[in-house]
Amino acid sequence: MAQNDTDWVTLLAANDRRGKTSAARRTGPNELIWKVALPESVRSSPVLSDGAVYVTCRDGHIYALDSRTGKERWKFRAGAAIDSTPSISGHLVLFGCDDGALYAVDRTAGRLQWTAEAGGAIWTSPVIHDDIVYFGSTDGAFRAAERSTGKIRWSRQMEGRICSTAYASGQLVYFGCSDGRIYALEGSSGKDAWIHQAGDAVIASPAVADGVLLAGSEDYFFYALDAGTGRVRWKFETDLGIYSSAAVTGGKVFFGGKDGHLYALALADGKEIWKSKPLRTLTAPPVAGYSIVCIQTFYGATQAYDTNTGEELWRANLGGSLQSTPIVTDEAVYLATYPGVLYALR
Amino acid sequence: MNRRTFVFSATLGALNLGLGRLSFGQGGSRLKSLEIAVHAPELPLSPLGMPGLFPGKVVEVFHDKSIVDRRVSPAAIHTMVEDGMKALTGESVPRHAWARFVVPADVVAIKVNPSGVPGTVTSIPLVREVIQALNSVGVPNRNIIVYDRNSNQLEVNGYHTLVPPGVRVVGLDQRWSVEGETRGGYDPNVFCEMDCFGERETRSYLASVVATDATKIINLPCLKEHNASGVTGCLKNLAYGSFNNVARTHVDPKTYTDPVIAVMCTAAPLRSKAVLHIMDGIRAVYHSGPFAWNPDFVWEAKTLLIGTDPVAVDRMELEIVEQKRRAIGVPSLWDRNPEHLGTSADMQRSASKSPYYREPGHIKTAAELGLGKWELNQIDHQKLRVG
Numbered sequence: 001m002a003q004n005d006t007d008w009v010t011l012l013a014a015n016d017r018r019g020k021t022s023a024a025r026r027t028g029p030n031e032l033i034w035k036v037a038l039p040e041s042v043r044s045s046p047v048l049s050d051g052a053v054y055v056t057c058r059d060g061h062i063y064a065l066d067s068r069t070g071k072e073r074w075k076f077r078a079g080a081a082i083d084s085t086p087s088i089s090g091h092l093v094l095f096g097c098d099d100g101a102l103y104a105v106d107r108t109a110g111r112l113q114w115t116a117e118a119g120g121a122i123w124t125s126p127v128i129h130d131d132i133v134y135f136g137s138t139d140g141a142f143r144a145a146e147r148s149t150g151k152i153r154w155s156r157q158m159e160g161r162i163c164s165t166a167y168a169s170g171q172l173v174y175f176g177c178s179d180g181r182i183y184a185l186e187g188s189s190g191k192d193a194w195i196h197q198a199g200d201a202v203i204a205s206p207a208v209a210d211g212v213l214l215a216g217s218e219d220y221f222f223y224a225l226d227a228g229t230g231r232v233r234w235k236f237e238t239d240l241g242i243y244s245s246a247a248v249t250g251g252k253v254f255f256g257g258k259d260g261h262l263y264a265l266a267l268a269d270g271k272e273i274w275k276s277k278p279l280r281t282l283t284a285p286p287v288a289g290y291s292i293v294c295i296q297t298f299y300g301a302t303q304a305y306d307t308n309t310g311e312e313l314w315r316a317n318l319g320g321s322l323q324s325t326p327i328v329t330d331e332a333v334y335l336a337t338y339p340g341v342l343y344a345l346r
Numbered sequence: 347m348n349r350r351t352f353v354f355s356a357t358l359g360a361l362n363l364g365l366g367r368l369s370f371g372q373g374g375s376r377l378k379s380l381e382i383a384v385h386a387p388e389l390p391l392s393p394l395g396m397p398g399l400f401p402g403k404v405v406e407v408f409h410d411k412s413i414v415d416r417r418v419s420p421a422a423i424h425t426m427v428e429d430g431m432k433a434l435t436g437e438s439v440p441r442h443a444w445a446r447f448v449v450p451a452d453v454v455a456i457k458v459n460p461s462g463v464p465g466t467v468t469s470i471p472l473v474r475e476v477i478q479a480l481n482s483v484g485v486p487n488r489n490i491i492v493y494d495r496n497s498n499q500l501e502v503n504g505y506h507t508l509v510p511p512g513v514r515v516v517g518l519d520q521r522w523s524v525e526g527e528t529r530g531g532y533d534p535n536v537f538c539e540m541d542c543f544g545e546r547e548t549r550s551y552l553a554s555v556v557a558t559d560a561t562k563i564i565n566l567p568c569l570k571e572h573n574a575s576g577v578t579g580c581l582k583n584l585a586y587g588s589f590n591n592v593a594r595t596h597v598d599p600k601t602y603t604d605p606v607i608a609v610m611c612t613a614a615p616l617r618s619k620a621v622l623h624i625m626d627g628i629r630a631v632y633h634s635g636p637f638a639w640n641p642d643f644v645w646e647a648k649t650l651l652i653g654t655d656p657v658a659v660d661r662m663e664l665e666i667v668e669q670k671r672r673a674i675g676v677p678s679l680w681d682r683n684p685e686h687l688g689t690s691a692d693m694q695r696s697a698s699k700s701p702y703y704r705e706p707g708h709i710k711t712a713a714e715l716g717l718g719k720w721e722l723n724q725i726d727h728q729k730l731r732v733g
Contacts, residue, residue: 140511163507203507240464258464281464298502322501
């Protein structure tokens with residue numbers, strides 16, 4: 001199924017995890033198109049495809065809403081709270097659930113197609129590559145399942161929780177783990193390709209750009225590793241741990257730190273280009289376009305900066321978020337807040 | 347359910363409760379009398395319950411390398427906890443020390459303090475160390491619950507993601523699951539009822555984790571000043587982190603944190619299940635707590651305070667914070683000078699300003715309610731320097 005330019009089909013827009021948006025919105029949204037108050041918190045990010053916004057909620061439902069009106073198309077009830085950002089693949093929308101199951105639902109009607117079982121809550125977003133669905137779980141296992149049936153192909157047990165959404169490309173699949181390691185596994189078998197040991201947990205979801213894997217760690221460092229070998233190309237130290245996944249565009253890497261700064265580094269060598277004024281603490285991933293980078297803060301705002309200078313361009317004070325990323329298109333900005341309100345803004 | 351009523355008068359002595367004369371406040375805040383009704387199950391007082399196996403004993407452990415290059419050191423925390431537990435219990439083997447408090451069949455709730463993001467919260471290395479210690483005496487991860495009132499604060503600090511697989515992390519403001527059964531955060535049958543400032547909702551309900559699920563509680567508060575209660579230590583971390591609807595007890599500049607904190611800690615499930623307190627003073631806060639946004643008011647105390655008596659531990663915490671404030675040259679936590687009142691913004695800028703007349707007297711009130719030792723001459727304060 002062809003994607004539109006404005007489709008955001010999984011966490012950070014697309015499966016390359018670059019968080020890149022084609023939108024060049026230099027001014028802030030100033031008009032409410034619609035808003036929907038969901039029954040409980042939204043911890044995940046909304047995704048957008050073919051005129052529908054899909055959002056998971058801790059009330060145990062995934063909602064499909066018309067992107068123009070916010071009107072509910074369907075909702076599907078899973079077995080427990082949902083913290084996982086959904087992914088769209090063909091006619092399926094896939095997401096993990098706190099009941100330990102990965103769900104695949106028909107995205108036109110919201111009917112269950114299959115489930116795949118894990119041993120613990122699934123907070124990661126499933127990643128689909130070559131008809132295989134990859135997902136980690138808080139039980140410490142990383143699994144590969146068949147996209148058409150959910151049948152588990154292989155599983156690897158690690159020593160910590162996996163809350164880092166994987167990146168799959170070519171022959172390898174990459175993810176972080178709270179055991180302090182970044183793993184590169186062979187996608188076909190689950191065997192180790194390489195492992196990088198950081199100083200503490202890696203919760204952030206890796207991004208890969210120009211052959212470099214990019215991810216921050218609780219050990220205060222942001223790492224750039226050779227995606228083929230795991231060799232450290234460079235690392236950059238912040239003032240606290242890093243939970244926020246990175247976005248990459250125009251030779252720059254962006255991520256938030258728990259120290260409250262949004263950082264912009266040079267992809268080539270990790271040199272700091274700019275950092276924002278401290279925003280108390282940042283855990284959500286940013287999204288980066290060719291001229292703007294946006295991030296949702298824990299304490300109440302979505303903020304946009306010039307990618308080159310770090311100048312603050314606009315902010316929307318609509319409610320905070322821990323992990324949600326806004327969808328930024330030229331037509332609209334869609335954002336979900338931790339209290340459970342989904343906004344469409346123009 | 348049992349119903350007990352406490353009546354407190356502000357400064358002029360107490361109404362008679364059959365509990366002796368109780369009063370609160372230091373005379374500056376002119377509060378009205380307060381009646382608090384505690385609805386809780388009647389449980390026999392466990393010898394492990396507060397003040398626990400070692401009334402009046404506080405072990406203060408210092409490790410110079412507990413923070414290295416701004417990072418809390420797991421290796422140093424391991425040494426501090428092991429040596430501190432041995433000193434507290436007199437056992438020579440750490441596992442035996444822990445076995446004084448928990449058995450393999452226990453469901454252990456770990457009460458953390460996540461409200462000082464970022465940095466001045468119960469540190470992840472300490473939580474992991476306690477989990478490992480519980481594992482060492484046979485408590486499996488599936489029987490360990492890390493909890494607090496606020497799920498967003500838990501998550502922003504990473505507790506959900508950084509503890510070992512199997513350990514449950516519960517924010518009481520969210521529903522959670524126990525073996526497939528969905529559960530609310532609070533037990534509707536266990537509550538404290540009082541009218542502090544004419545608020546509409548006069549009940550504060552107890553966490554279901556405490557009332558129902560846990561058989562033991564390990565309390566991991568932080569060594570922090572609090573702008574209303576003076577310090578947020580063992581007692582406040584337990585009471586205000588386990589009961590809901592508690593912010594209503596302080597409306598600037600007045601606060602009922604004394605006596606509410608103390609009374610809440612007498613509620614039978616909380617009192618009987620809280621068996622051990624390890625206060626995280628690796629990074630400590632002498633002003634603008636509990637959130638401590640201004641890093642100027644944070645210092646590296648590199649200390650853990652360990653005990654079973656929450657009153658004695660909080661009393662030593664109070665002494666440490668007072669000593670720090672004297673050294674800095676800012677008013678005492680007992681200060682009653684109205685010129686030192688200010689807004690929250692003032693408090694963030696100046697260590698001489700506070701929105702409240704602080705009331706650290708809740709610690710003494712807790713002693714009067716039988717929860718531990720307040721007088722310094724009754725406290726066995728042991729200092730250890732390790733590493």
